[in-house]
Amino acid sequence: xxxxxxxxxxxxxxxxxxxxxxxxxxxxxxxxxxWGGRKATFQNDAQKAWFEAARDKGYTVPSxxxxxxxxGLSPAEAxxxxxxxxxxxxxxxxxxxxxxxxGPALLKFGTEGQKKRFLNEIARGEIRWCQGYSEPGSGSxxxxxxxxxxxxxxxxxxxxxxxWTSYADKADWxxxxxxxxxxxxxxxxxxxxxxxxxxxxxxxxxxxxxxNSPFCETFFDNVKVPKSYGDDCxxxxxxxxxxxxxxKYLLGHEREMISGMGGGDRTTAIGTAMKRHAAKTGDDIDPxxxxxxxxxxxxxxxxxxxxxxxxxxxxxxxxxxxQPNMMKYVGTEINKRRHELMxxxxxxxxxxxxxxxxxxxxxxxxxxxxxANSIEGGTSEVMLNVISKRILELPGG
Amino acid sequence: MPLxxxxxxxxxxxxxxxxLAEEGNINKQLRHWRDRDCKxxxxxxxxxxxxxxxxxxxxxxxxxxxxxxxxxxxxIVLEExxxxxxxxxxxxxxVLAATALGHASSDLKGRYLPGLIEGESxxxxxxxxxxxxxxxxxxxxxxxxxxxxxxxxxxxxxxxGASSDMIVVAARTSGSDEDEHGITLFAVPKDVNGMSxxxxxxxxSSMASHITFDGVELDGDAVIGEVDGGREVLNAMLAAGRxxxxxxxxxxxxxxxxxxxxxxxxxxxxxxxxxxxxxxxxRAAHLYSEVEIARAATIKAQQxxxxxxxxxxxxxxxxxxxxAKAAGLAVKEGVQMHGxxxxxxxxDIGLYMKRDRALAEFLGxxxxxxxxxxxxxxx
Numbered sequence: 024x025x026x027x028x029x030x031x032x033x034x035x036x037x038x039x040x041x042x043x044x045x046x047x048x049x050x051x052x053x054x055x056x057x058w059g060g061r062k063a064t065f066q067n068d069a070q071k072a073w074f075e076a077a078r079d080k081g082y083t084v085p086s087x088x089x090x091x092x093x094x095g096l097s098p099a100e101a102x103x104x105x106x107x108x109x110x111x112x113x114x115x116x117x118x119x120x121x122x123x124x125x126g127p128a129l130l131k132f133g134t135e136g137q138k139k140r141f142l143n144e145i146a147r148g149e150i151r152w153c154q155g156y157s158e159p160g161s162g163s164x165x166x167x168x169x170x171x172x173x174x175x176x177x178x179x180x181x182x183x184x185x186x187w188t189s190y191a192d193k194a195d196w197x198x199x200x201x202x203x204x205x206x207x208x209x210x211x212x213x214x215x216x217x218x219x220x221x222x223x224x225x226x227x228x229x230x231x232x233x234x235n236s237p238f239c240e241t242f243f244d245n246v247k248v249p250k251s252y253g254d255d256c257x258x259x260x261x262x263x264x265x266x267x268x269x270x271k272y273l274l275g276h277e278r279e280m281i282s283g284m285g286g287g288d289r290t291t292a293i294g295t296a297m298k299r300h301a302a303k304t305g306d307d308i309d310p311x312x313x314x315x316x317x318x319x320x321x322x323x324x325x326x327x328x329x330x331x332x333x334x335x336x337x338x339x340x341x342x343x344x345x346q347p348n349m350m351k352y353v354g355t356e357i358n359k360r361r362h363e364l365m366x367x368x369x370x371x372x373x374x375x376x377x378x379x380x381x382x383x384x385x386x387x388x389x390x391x392x393x394x395a396n397s398i399e400g401g402t403s404e405v406m407l408n409v410i411s412k413r414i415l416e417l418p419g420g
Numbered sequence: 421m422p423l424x425x426x427x428x429x430x431x432x433x434x435x436x437x438x439x440l441a442e443e444g445n446i447n448k449q450l451r452h453w454r455d456r457d458c459k460x461x462x463x464x465x466x467x468x469x470x471x472x473x474x475x476x477x478x479x480x481x482x483x484x485x486x487x488x489x490x491x492x493x494x495x496i497v498l499e500e501x502x503x504x505x506x507x508x509x510x511x512x513x514x515v516l517a518a519t520a521l522g523h524a525s526s527d528l529k530g531r532y533l534p535g536l537i538e539g540e541s542x543x544x545x546x547x548x549x550x551x552x553x554x555x556x557x558x559x560x561x562x563x564x565x566x567x568x569x570x571x572x573x574x575x576x577x578x579x580x581g582a583s584s585d586m587i588v589v590a591a592r593t594s595g596s597d598e599d600e601h602g603i604t605l606f607a608v609p610k611d612v613n614g615m616s617x618x619x620x621x622x623x624x625s626s627m628a629s630h631i632t633f634d635g636v637e638l639d640g641d642a643v644i645g646e647v648d649g650g651r652e653v654l655n656a657m658l659a660a661g662r663x664x665x666x667x668x669x670x671x672x673x674x675x676x677x678x679x680x681x682x683x684x685x686x687x688x689x690x691x692x693x694x695x696x697x698x699x700x701x702x703r704a705a706h707l708y709s710e711v712e713i714a715r716a717a718t719i720k721a722q723q724x725x726x727x728x729x730x731x732x733x734x735x736x737x738x739x740x741x742x743x744a745k746a747a748g749l750a751v752k753e754g755v756q757m758h759g760x761x762x763x764x765x766x767x768d769i770g771l772y773m774k775r776d777r778a779l780a781e782f783l784g785x786x787x788x789x790x791x792x793x794x795x796x797x798x799x
Contacts, residue, residue, distance in 0.1 A: 292797035308799070317794035318741075321786075322713075324793070325742040328720035328735070329713045332423035341424060349709045408698070410705035415681050417704065419696030 030100050034107045041076035045069035047112045051382065053237075056118050060151025061195045074148065077116035084122055084146045087130070091138050092146025098338055120189065121145030121152040123280055125198050128214075128260055128273050136255030141216070153219070155185040155199030155241060156270065163405050165200075166208055166267060170243060172201040172215065178258075179203065179215070181223075181246040187399065191226040191239035194219055201248075204264050214266030215259050217248045233391040234376070234384070277400045278351035279337075292320040293361060297368040304372065312367055319360055326357055345413035352406035355396035362390040421727075423719055425492070432493060436500045439473055444506035446768050453507060454625040460583040461627040462507035464542075470508065471539025479518045479660070484529050485537055486518075490726035491660065495667030495718065502671020505768075505775050507626060509542040511664050512579050517543035519660040520588045520605055523653045524644045528607055532586055544584035545657065546575035546608075546631060553784040555590075555658060558603055560633060562591035569593070569643075571606065571614075571636040579782070581629030582619040585610050588657070589633075593648050603650035606642045613637065624771075624778040659736050662783045663725055666718045666739040669779050673711045673747035676754040676772040680704070683758055700757060707746075707753050714739070714746035734796045741789035744780040751776045 046069050050056060054066060057074055065071040077083050080094060086101045087093025096104060126145055129138055144150040161168040170183025181201055191197070196218055204211030219226070223246040228236035249258045261269045294308075294316040301308055308316070333350055336342030365386060366373050373386035381387075397403040411417045425433060443449075449463055470476055475497050480486020487493075494515055501510060513536055521532055535541030547555050560573030571591055581587060587608045595602030608615065614636040617629040645653045681704060684695030694700055721739040724732035751773040755762040762769050780786065 292793065292799070294794050294799035295797045298799040313794060313799065314790070316799070317790040318786075320793050320797065321738055321741040321745070321790050324735070324738045325713050325717035328423065328738075329716035332716040332719065335422035336424055339422065339424065349705075349712060352705075353709050353713065404702070407702040407705040410708055411701035415701075415704055415708055417681070417684060417695040417701050418693055 027099055027103065031103050031107065034104055037080070038107055038111060038113060041073070041080075042108075042111065042113045043069035043073055046073040046114050046116075048114075049112065050114055052385070055114070057116065057148070058151055058190070058193070059117050059119055059121075059148025060193065061149070062193065063148070063151065073114070074116045078147055081146070083117040083148065084126065084142075087126065087142060087146060091130075091142035093142075117148045119145060119148070119151055120154055120194075121150065124154060124273055124277060125152050125216075127276050128198070128269050131272060132214075132261040132269050134255050134257060136253065137216075137257065137260070140252070140256055150195045151190075151193060153188050153191045153194035153197050153241075155188055155191075155197045157187045158184060159186050163402055165270070166212070168200055168202060168212070170199070170201050171205070172203050172213065172248065174203065177250055179213075179248045179250070181215070181217075181243045181248050183243050185241040185243075186229075186238075188226070188239045188241040189237055191219070191241045192228055197224075197241070198260070200266055200270055207264070209267050210264050212266040212270070213259050213263050214261055214269040215248050216252075217246065217258065221246055223247075231391070232394075233388040235388060235392070274401060275347050278347040278406075292316075293323065293364055294320060297365065301368060304370075306370060308368060312364070316364055316368075319357075319364055323357055323361065326353060329353070343414050345409055348401070348406045348409040349414070351401065352397075352403050352410070355393075356403060358396050359393045362393045366390050421723055423716065423723070425496070429492060429496060433496045433500075435473070436475070436497045437503075439469075440497075440500040440504045440506055443469055444501065444504045444508070446505050446771060450505045450507055450625065450771060459619070459627065461580070461621070461625055462509060462583075466506070467509060467542070468539040470510065471537065475510065476514050476539050477518070477533070477537035479515060479522075480533055480537060481522060484522075484533050486533070491663050491722040492719065492726060494660075494664055495722045498664050498667040499671035499674070502668035502673075502775075502779075503675040505672070505675070505771055509580055509583070511661065511668060512545060512584075513541070513543040515664040516545045516657050516661040517586070517588050519657045520545070520644050520653055521607075523656070524607065525641065527641055528644065532607065535585065541585045542580060542583050544578050544581045544587045544629075545661075546578045546581065546587050546589045547654070547658075548576055549574060550576060553781070553788055555654065556600075557597050558590050558592050559597040560589070560591045562593050562604055562606065562638070564593075565637065568637060568639045569604075569606070571608070571633040571638055573633055575631045575633075576628075578617075578629045578631055580627060581631055582617045582627060587631070588644065590650060590654055593650075600651055602648050603654060604647050605644040605650040605653050606638055607644055608636065608638065608642065622778050624774040626778060658783060659725060659733065662736050662740045662789075663718070663721050665779055665782050666714075666721065666736075666743040669743035669747045669776070670711070670715045670718050672772055672776050672779060673714060673743070673750040676747070676750040676769060676776070677707055677711055679769055679772070680707075680750075680754040680757050687759075694757075703753055703757075707749055710746040710749055714743045717742045734793065737784075737789040737792040737796065740784060741786045741793065744786035744789070747776045748780060748786070 057070055081089060082094055084093040085096045085104050089095045122145060126142060129141055158168045172179035172181045199215050200212050201215050202211055203213040223244040225242045226239040229238045229240060230236050251257055298308055369386055375381045376384040443466060453461060453463060474487060477486035478489040478494050482488035521529055549559055562569040562571050589606045589608050590603055591606060592602055593604040614634045616632045619627050619629045622628055684700060685693060687694045717739040721735040724735050754769045755773055758769050761767050
């Protein structure tokens, strides 16, 4: 048996022994997700057991190096672990913006001291991070942001406001873009790291059309941010005034992540599930709706192939570096279409806002949530701008 | 297997792209033959050259004298054919007919494959009997007659039928018109008595025949595969042809898109290059995305077909439908963004529009295949 086949067998038995039955059921809503952090509580014993087993094995962040809390898996091994987890329907043991966003930024730009401290905290689920990027006046034109950090020698004093800070009210720390030089738009931003429990930080959840509040407004009123947290552990990532480099890298990373939603992991046709569902409720699917679904399934299944090709090319260092923008654009537009069709197929039932039958209005709330897909992390229109300039090399702007 | 070309495949792509840009380009082939009112619609000289390049027998098994390559490789050649709008018998002869002959007796293989590999012979396939692709319905009858069969009925839109040395004909040997079983495939030589062809020119300058069989006598050894068991071979032939047509369509889309993007960078209006206008940039960027996805679906379908995976059938229809939509968008945006000159015969963009229309229809259009995706998915 090859090393990889051995690894697959070991992984199967490890999952069998360590992933409880309850953790192999689909995630129903956010309460099924374990986010970690200082305020975290476990939903049940199974969630706790699964998280702790994964943490001890380095499987909360399988491909990170061992010294930073990961398992040091190679890309091929990480793919096998993903496949075997998918095969039994295992939930992610830990979800966090630390894993998805800050971690990759620190792996690329962080000092050894930052990696040792912050990556280990993330991998062990001890600190929950949130992201401070957008401001009320700076959405698509993010670089115009004005939250300001005044240099006070060994620290900054930060004043300003962020918006669309995901789960800021539940987070422990924030990675935050702060202007440190008003003269230079691009080279005047610092990527700071600081504790949300510090004095002067307040958060206010934003009620969305879905009735949920995953985002906050975050206010900074004379917040003291140290330039150093100790030996080789600065309070910022990369260089002072060069935070835009880190932010751009992370935005690219975020687009890749979001782009997976359109169909990267879906191989079943929408019509199949909808027809089954309609049959149960005694409804049927109008022929024209069926046609729309069929055309949608062509697009969605073709995009599944695109997602696979994109991943394969990324791993091999092929493909255009701006390709994630295309993936993000198409993936999010497809996801919105999917939910429009699901609403139509569900009829009036899918309008129910609070009923037990819809598990608290899941269809309509999710449908409304998808409308943000093509706004957050760069709007579809910004993605099209980037494609036309960087890939097609069209002039101007 | 990763969804990109291996080193060998990338080398093949390089040589195919160089060769077809040089020898198969629009002026040398499509316009040349069209403007001379050529009754074949393609050049036999190029077909010989394609044989010398090793293209004609790519899908023929090594034991049968071919190269034993797969649909990824055939697709590489087809994409370049599409990009250059090269008229040739490659798709019908080297993909469709070659797939059918792969299931034939050694006698039939010996009779037809050497001519194909040498670029001497041209083959066609006769499946449809109406203007729309409906392979589920085969009414043309082949009745037992002595040691052989007697063929009666008609076939429509047989691409390059009148130029072909042999036509693979799907006929009914038992059951009723819509039955799944009871189909037999025949290798019908061009000069048989009782077969009459009425060739018509299509919008893309290619030639298609309406063929009538009036009691055509065929030997028993003209049967490809098993009597009454032709559906399986027919399906294999259709899958190969559809994936091939998708690959050619990706080339058509890419060719039209490249021309259009170039034009956006040159044409000036209101004192600006029109590619600076965001109204056009966003449409171009959307088009780029659609073409990329169509290409990904096509290579996925090619790989699945080469692996013999059960899901190849579904992905083949996904690819055929997606390519039809993406290439259709590419040529429509192409003509519109070229403005007035896009409507002139002098500019090539209109030729892309014509070829796309014919190719999209061939072996089932986007609606046929979207419907098939729904049916294969159980709804």
